[in-house]
Amino acid sequence: xxxxxxxxxxxxxxxxxxxxxxxxxxxxxxxxxxxxxxxxxxxxxxxxxxxxxxxxxxxxxxxxxxxxxxxxxxxxxxxxxxxxxxxxxxxxxxxxxxxxxxxxxxxxxxxxxxxxxxxxxxxxxxxxxxxxxxxxxxxxxxxxxxxxxxxxxxxxxxxxxxxxxxxxxxxxxxxxxxxxxxxxxxxxxxxxxxxxxxxxxxxxxxxxxxxxxxxxxxxxxxxxxxxxxxxxxxxxxxxxxxxxxxxxxxxxxxxxx
Amino acid sequence: xxxxxxxxxxxxxxxxxxxxxxxxxxxxxxxxxxxxxxxxxxxxxxxxxxxxxxxxxxxxxxxxxxxxxxxxxxxxxxxxxxxxxxxxxxxxxxxxxxxxxxxxxxxxxxxxxxxxxxxxxxxxxxxxxxxxxxxxxxxxxxxxxxxxxxxxxxxxxxxxxxxxxxxxxxxxxxxxxxxxxxxxxxxxxxxxxxxxxxxxxxxxxxxxxxxxxxxxxxxxxxxxxxxxxxxxxxxxxxxxxxxxxxxxxxxxxxxxxxxxx
Amino acid sequence: xxxxxxxxxxxxxxxxxxxxxxxxxxxxxxxxxxxxxxxxxxxxxxxxxxxxxxxxxxxxxxxxxxxxxxxxxxxxxxxxxxxxxxxxxxxxxxxxxxxxxxxxxxxxxxxxxxxxxxxxxxxxxxxxxxxxxxxxxxxxxxxxxxxxxxxxxxxxxxxxxxxxxxxxxxxxxxxxxxxxxxxxxxxxxxxxxxxxxxxxxxxxxxxxxxxxxxxxxxxxxxxxxxxxxxxxxxxxxxxxxxxxxxxxxxxxxxxxxxxxxxxxx
Numbered sequence: 001x002x003x004x005x006x007x008x009x010x011x012x013x014x015x016x017x018x019x020x021x022x023x024x025x026x027x028x029x030x031x032x033x034x035x036x037x038x039x040x041x042x043x044x045x046x047x048x049x050x051x052x053x054x055x056x057x058x059x060x061x062x063x064x065x066x067x068x069x070x071x072x073x074x075x076x077x078x079x080x081x082x083x084x085x086x087x088x089x090x091x092x093x094x095x096x097x098x099x100x101x102x103x104x105x106x107x108x109x110x111x112x113x114x115x116x117x118x119x120x121x122x123x124x125x126x127x128x129x130x131x132x133x134x135x136x137x138x139x140x141x142x143x144x145x146x147x148x149x150x151x152x153x154x155x156x157x158x159x160x161x162x163x164x165x166x167x168x169x170x171x172x173x174x175x176x177x178x179x180x181x182x183x184x185x186x187x188x189x190x191x192x193x194x195x196x197x198x199x200x201x202x203x204x205x206x207x208x209x210x211x212x213x214x215x216x217x218x219x220x221x222x223x224x225x226x227x228x229x230x231x232x233x234x235x236x237x238x239x240x241x242x243x244x245x246x247x248x249x250x251x252x253x254x255x256x257x
Numbered sequence: 258x259x260x261x262x263x264x265x266x267x268x269x270x271x272x273x274x275x276x277x278x279x280x281x282x283x284x285x286x287x288x289x290x291x292x293x294x295x296x297x298x299x300x301x302x303x304x305x306x307x308x309x310x311x312x313x314x315x316x317x318x319x320x321x322x323x324x325x326x327x328x329x330x331x332x333x334x335x336x337x338x339x340x341x342x343x344x345x346x347x348x349x350x351x352x353x354x355x356x357x358x359x360x361x362x363x364x365x366x367x368x369x370x371x372x373x374x375x376x377x378x379x380x381x382x383x384x385x386x387x388x389x390x391x392x393x394x395x396x397x398x399x400x401x402x403x404x405x406x407x408x409x410x411x412x413x414x415x416x417x418x419x420x421x422x423x424x425x426x427x428x429x430x431x432x433x434x435x436x437x438x439x440x441x442x443x444x445x446x447x448x449x450x451x452x453x454x455x456x457x458x459x460x461x462x463x464x465x466x467x468x469x470x471x472x473x474x475x476x477x478x479x480x481x482x483x484x485x486x487x488x489x490x491x492x493x494x495x496x497x498x499x500x501x502x503x504x505x506x507x508x509x510x511x512x513x514x515x516x517x518x
Numbered sequence: 519x520x521x522x523x524x525x526x527x528x529x530x531x532x533x534x535x536x537x538x539x540x541x542x543x544x545x546x547x548x549x550x551x552x553x554x555x556x557x558x559x560x561x562x563x564x565x566x567x568x569x570x571x572x573x574x575x576x577x578x579x580x581x582x583x584x585x586x587x588x589x590x591x592x593x594x595x596x597x598x599x600x601x602x603x604x605x606x607x608x609x610x611x612x613x614x615x616x617x618x619x620x621x622x623x624x625x626x627x628x629x630x631x632x633x634x635x636x637x638x639x640x641x642x643x644x645x646x647x648x649x650x651x652x653x654x655x656x657x658x659x660x661x662x663x664x665x666x667x668x669x670x671x672x673x674x675x676x677x678x679x680x681x682x683x684x685x686x687x688x689x690x691x692x693x694x695x696x697x698x699x700x701x702x703x704x705x706x707x708x709x710x711x712x713x714x715x716x717x718x719x720x721x722x723x724x725x726x727x728x729x730x731x732x733x734x735x736x737x738x739x740x741x742x743x744x745x746x747x748x749x750x751x752x753x754x755x756x757x758x759x760x761x762x763x764x765x766x767x768x769x770x771x772x773x774x775x776x777x778x779x780x781x782x783x
Contacts, residue, residue, distance in 0.1 A: 008351035016356050033374045094271040095278060101491030103450040105457070105465070106484045109472035113293050113480070185362075192364040197457060204367070211370035219374075223367045230362030409609035412578055416596045417624035417675065427623060431614040508614040512657035 035217045044221040053206070060191055060202040060229075063119055067126030068187040072180055075131045079138025084168075089139070100136070104129040104190055108197055119201070122194035129190060130183035137179025141172025174245050181237040188233050192226055203229075295478040300485065303478035308486050313467075321452060321464040322490070324380065328387030329448040333441055336392050340399025340437075341429055350400060361397060365390025365447065366454055373458065383463075386455040391448035398440025402433030435509050438502050445494055453487065464490075523590070524551035525711055526575075526679055531584035533570055544570045546736030547584070554678070557705050557712045559722035561769065562732030562740075563777040568715050571737065572683045575713065576602050588679065601672035605684040607665040611656040617643065618652040621671045642674035643667075645707070646700060662693035666700070673704055680705075681713045686721070694718075695753050698725055702751065719773065723747075723766045724756060731769060733776040740776045743769065 017037050023029055024036035035043075047053045082088045104125055111124035145168055153163050195204025203226055210218040279297050286296045295303075307313060343349050368389050376382040406429070414420075414428050430437075456465030468483035503510070533545040544567040552558050562568050573579035575586055577596040586593040588600065601624075604610040611620050621639045630638070643652055646666040656664050665685055672680055682701070686694040698721060705712050716722050722729045723745060731740040745765060747756060756762055 004348075005351040008348060009355040012352040012354070012356050015352075029375065090267060091270045091274045095275050097495075098275065098488060098492055101446065101495045102484070102488040103446070103453055103491055105450050105453040106468065106487040108457075109468050109480050110484060113472060113477065189364040189366070193366040193454065196366050196369070197454075204364075207367055207370060211373070214374075216374065219370055223363060223371060226367045227359050227363035230364060231359050234358070234362050407609050409604055409606045410612070412573075413602070413604065413610045415578060416576055416600070416602045417627060417671075418596055418598065419623060419627040423623075423627055427612065427615065431612070434614075508655060508657070511655060512613050515657045 032216065035220060039217050040220045040224065043217040044224055047218070047221050047225070056201060056203050056206045057225075059119075059200075060195065060204070063122055063126060063195070063200070063202060064188050064191040067123050067191065068130060068184055070123070071127045071130040071183060071187065072134050074127075075134035075179075075183075076138055076176065079135045080142070082135075083139045083142035083172075084164075096132075096135075100132045102128075105193065105197075108194065111194075112198060117198050117200065121198050122191065122200045122202075125194040125198070126187050126190045130187045133183045133186060134176065134179040137175040137182075138172060141175030142168060144175065145171045177241050177244055181241050184233055184237045185230065188230055293477060295481060299478040300481045303476075304482035304485060307467075307479050307482055317462055317464055317467050318486075320462065321456065324383050324455075324463075325387065325448055325452040328384050328452065329391055329444055331384070332388050332392040332444050332448065333395050335388070336395025336440065336444070337399050337430075337437060340396045341403050341425070341433070343396075344400040344403025344433070345429070350404065357393075357397060357400075361393035365451055369454065369458055378458070378460065383452070383455040383460070387448050387451045390451045391444040394440040394443035394447065395437065396440075398436045398443075399433060402436030403429060405436070406432045431508075435506060438506055442498055442502070445498055446491075449487075449491060449494060522553060525554040525589065526552040526713070527585075527587040528575070529585050529587075531571070531574060531586060532582050533567070533574055533579070534582045543736035545574070545581075546733075546738045548732075548737065548739055549584075550730060550739060550742060552679075552711060552713065554711055555709055556728065557702070557714065557726055558728045558730060559726035560713065560715045560730045560732065561717065561719060561722045561773060562737065563734055563773055564717060566732045566734050566776070567737040568717075568732065569683060571732070572602075572681060572713075572715055576600055576681050578602075599678040601675045601677035601680055603665070603668045603672050603680070603682045603685045605687050607661065607668050607685070607688070608656070610668055611664060611671075613655065613657055616653050616655055617648060617659075617667050617670075620656065620667060621674050624671060624675050638674045638676075639670075642670040645673055645704065646670045660693075661689050662697060665689060665697060669697075669700065669704065673708065676708075677710060679711045679713060681715075683715050684717060685714075687717065694721070699753065701725060719769050720757070720766055723762060723769060724751060724753075729769055731772045731776060734779055740772050743772075 020034075020037040024031050024034050082092055107125050107128050108121075111121040115121035115124065149167055150163070153167050158166070191202065192204040192207075194200065195202035196208050197204075199205045199208065203222060207219060207222045207226070210216075210222060282294075283297045286294050308318065343353060365386070369386055372382055372385045372389065376385055410428070410432065414424055419428060452463075453465035453468075456463035457469050460466040464483065464487065468480055468487070471477075471480035471483060528548055528550050531545055531548040532543075535542045535544055548571060560568060560571070570579065574581045575593070577586075577593045577600070580594065588597050591597075612623065615623065618639050621642055622635050625635045625638060640649075640652075643649055646669050648663060648666050648670065651659060651663065651667075656667060659667070668685070686697050689697065701712065701714070702725060704710070714722070714725055726745050729743045729745060731743065732738070733740045743765070747759065747761060747765070
């Protein structure tokens with residue numbers, strides 16, 4: 001079974017491609033709306049030769065990376081401050097629980113208002129939800145510090161800074177890394193979303209341009225690209241998480257807390 | 258600290274800090290004619306005059322929430338039904354896993370133009386947009402939850418010949434339910450976002466459409482009020498989910514509390 | 519007893535696993551019979567394939583060769599007339615069901631009507647002494663009580679054969695003594711045939727009418743020993759009998775030999 005698994009996976013991918021091709025070519029769906037797989041794939045390859053594709057790709061990556069970095073750093077700093085001071089934690093709880101579920105898209109009109117149709121506006125959108133994701137994880141991580149270990153550390157006379165370094169940090173680290181992994185995916189999705197709506201340079205804007213042209217094969221090709229990009233980010237961060245946390249006894253399960 | 262005083266402080270903090278923040282907001286915007294940050298008072302007025310009128314509620318709010326509700330219910334049903342079937346069949350799982358991972362990685366908003374091409378711009382398109390993005394967490398989490406069922410419990414069910422619908426209802430579903438609920442939580446937040454997005458494109462009504470409309474018309478206080486409303490909806494959905502989750506997973510929380518000592 | 523056909527008949531049972539380092543012969547060849555109403559204990563050194571044997575007996579695992587027959591019919595899937603009590607009681611009970619619902623579920627699977635079910639559940643739960651805990655959840659109970667629920671579930675199922683896989687290994691010593699007596703009482707009251715797997719030598723001698731000793735992998739039967747202790751047993755007096763000590767010493771020696779790989783003929 002173990003050797004069969006990757007083979008089945010490849011079969012599944014091939015099956016999808018074949019089904020797509022057949023459905024488009026036999027006219028089950030109007031080929032004007034769904035170009036065959038081969039056409040889309042050919043277009044994808046063609047796109048890879050276009051400088052304007054790579055410039056859009058680079059813009060998306062830059063926005064994503066910037067937004068993720070800002071969100072992560074801010075979340076770690078603020079999360080550490082709030083997490084380590086019990087009063088602040090209790091005080092900000094309701095505010096956090098109200099701001100957190102606000103859909104990031106609701107931020108879009110606000111962002112446009114503040115910064116116009118620019119990358120800065122997109123960054124506001126890209127930062128919002130990932131920030132909360134990492135922030136919450138930092139809080140969980142700090143709260144998870146074993147009380148027995150804490151008492152032991154205090155009875156050994158460890159200073160606050162030493163306790164932070166040797167006790168809080170290792171406990172909170174897996175949470176932060178998991179939060180970062182989730183934030184990375186969310187940030188990418190929001191980057192594309194922002195580009196589609198705010199129309200700052202990037203793959204999302206290209207998709208919108210192809211939609212309105214209308215350049216249907218180009219549209220589908222770019223959707224495939226965003227999927228592949230998302231896949232790379234998801235798998236890459238999952239791999240990094242496994243490597244970084246291979247020492248940790250409990251492997252965090254995504255979502256179940 | 259005695260218990261009563263403690264809970265008073267908690268309540269005080271819970272209510273007090275947001276009030277303080279609002280007051281700070283009011284003070285900061287007092288007297289200025291800042292275009293982008295109206296005073297809380299103006300936002301409150303805009304809120305009541307825009308969203309609490311009968312016309313707006315029936316034309317924009319209710320249809321939006323209705324689509325959201327139908328969309329997430331569809332996603333949950335499809336996700337659980339397909340997820341249990343796939344999760345219980347190892348070869349099917351291996352076959353579909355790469356494609357499912359790919360589909361989940363596509364930013365849902367990128368599929369909106371594709372869906373618009375195929376379905377036009379009516380309600381079915383908006384529903385399809387919501388489902389296209391919110392089904393994945395439920396589907397993938399259900400697959401994982403079913404796959405990871407405790408082998409001892411599986412052996413027990415097999416040896417007592419508990420099969421079919423009974424096994425599904427009393428074994429498979431409850432065993433996977435913690436994972437499924439985690440997926441549902443994500444499904445709800447993604448669904449809400451997609452509800453708004455689906456209305457920002459070539460729509461003529463709905464919450465998302467209205468907020469964008471206000472922004473374009475520079476009706477700032479109204480726009481802010483819309484954002485506040487979305488925030489309230491988000492909080493309400495999260496709160497309802499918490500209640501349901503606590504009930505459905507009461508056994509899970511109970512057993513974890515016990516094992517944590 | 520010898521002229522009646524055996525209830526459970528195991529012939530040249532063999533189980534080989536494929537592993538990363540080549541095939542592993544978990545069970546070499548096991549042959550034994552169990553007659554109706556017997557209480558047979560199975561002991562062996564750690565890792566000797568006791569659990570594999572149990573899984574083959576209860577139809578959870580298919581043997582590589584050889585056969586297991588219950589009532590003359592070959593066991594290829596979990597048979598209807600057999601109930602298993604697992605070692606990991608915590609993981610064998612459904613945490614989302616109450617004690618009563620846990621005990622009732624196998625009966626529901628058999629299509630037994632509600633009234634009859636409720637009566638059977640109440641009887642079984644009372645039999646194991648948990649009448650007061652019918653509507654509690656398994657995780658609200660102690661380890662010993664959880665195992666009682668598992669036993670109640672097996673009892674309510676009214677099997678012909680009750681298979682118990684090291685059921686008291688994870689339970690504290692005092693609780694274990696109570697549970698051992700519970701097993702003997704259930705066995706005598708219901709007239710059910712019991713197959714009891716354990717690593718605890720004293721337990722196997724205290725409980726069993728026969729003790730089957732297993733060798734190391736590839737597992738075979740080292741010896742099939744008849745326990746000639748009185749039928750009425752209790753923890754204090756039985757364990758103080760000189761015959762008890764003789765028997766347990768003999769079993770202990772055999773197990774040590776089994777660990778060293780010496781077969782006794």
